[in-house]
Amino acid sequence: MRKVTFSVLAGTFAIALLATSCKKEDEMTPTPSPTPSLYTRLGGDGAITAVTDQFIQNVLADPTIADNFAATGADPYRFQLFRERLIDQLCAATGGPYTYKGANMYDAHHNMNITDAEFNSLVAALVAALDQFNVPDAEQNELLGILGPMQTDIVGH
Numbered sequence: 001m002r003k004v005t006f007s008v009l010a011g012t013f014a015i016a017l018l019a020t021s022c023k024k025e026d027e028m029t030p031t032p033s034p035t036p037s038l039y040t041r042l043g044g045d046g047a048i049t050a051v052t053d054q055f056i057q058n059v060l061a062d063p064t065i066a067d068n069f070a071a072t073g074a075d076p077y078r079f080q081l082f083r084e085r086l087i088d089q090l091c092a093a094t095g096g097p098y099t100y101k102g103a104n105m106y107d108a109h110h111n112m113n114i115t116d117a118e119f120n121s122l123v124a125a126l127v128a129a130l131d132q133f134n135v136p137d138a139e140q141n142e143l144l145g146i147l148g149p150m151q152t153d154i155v156g157h
C-alpha cells in the first residue's frame with residue numbers, strides 16, 4: 001500500500017516537472033538585449049572625435065559661418081578648448097561616460113546674435129561630416145533630435 005502511494009506521488013511529480021520544463025517554442029524566444037547608446041552606435045570616442053574634427057573643418061570652410069569662428073581659429077589654445085568641449089558635449093549628450101563641463105548653450109552663445117540661417121548652416125556642416133563618415137540615417141536623426149532643441153538657447157541673443 002505504501003509502495004503504491006509512493007509511486008503515484010512520484011508519477012505526479014514527474015508529470016508536473018515535464019509540464020513546467022517543456023515550454024512551447026514561442027515561450028523560449030530570448031529577451032531582446034537593450035539597444036546600445038547612441039554614443040556606442042556612433043563608434044565611441046574615436047569616431048565622435050573624428051566626426052567633430054571634420055565638422056569643424058566643414059564649418060571653417062563655409063563662408064556663411066566661417067567668420068563667426070575667426071577669433072576662435074586664430075588662437076590655438078582657444079581653438080583646442082572649443083574642440084575639446086564640443087567633443088565632450090557630443091560624447092555626453094549621446095550617452096557616453098562623460099560630463100560636459102563647458103558653458104550652457106545660452107551663456108556660450110550670448111551676445112553673438114546668431115541667426116536661424118547660421119544655425120542651419122552649422123547643422124548642414126555637421127550632417128556633411130556625418131555623411132563623410134557614413135553614419136546611418138537613423139543615428140544622424142537621433143543626434144539631430146538631441147541638438148535641435150538647443151536652437152532656442154543658441155539663436156537670437
Ligand code: HEM
Pocket residue numbers: 065068069071072078079081082085086089101102103104108109114118119120122147148150151154
Ligand atoms: C547645435 C548647435 C551648436 C552646438 C551644439 C554648439 C556647441 C558649442 C560649444 C560646446 C561651445 C563651447 C562652450 C564653452 O566654451 O564652454 C560653443 C562655443 C561657440 N559657438 Fe557654438 N554650438 C552650436 C551652434 C553654434 C552656431 C550656429 C554658431 C555660429 C554660427 C556657434 C558659434 C560658437 C562660437 C563662436 C563659440 C565660441 C568659441 C570660442 O570659445 O572661441 N555655435 N558652441
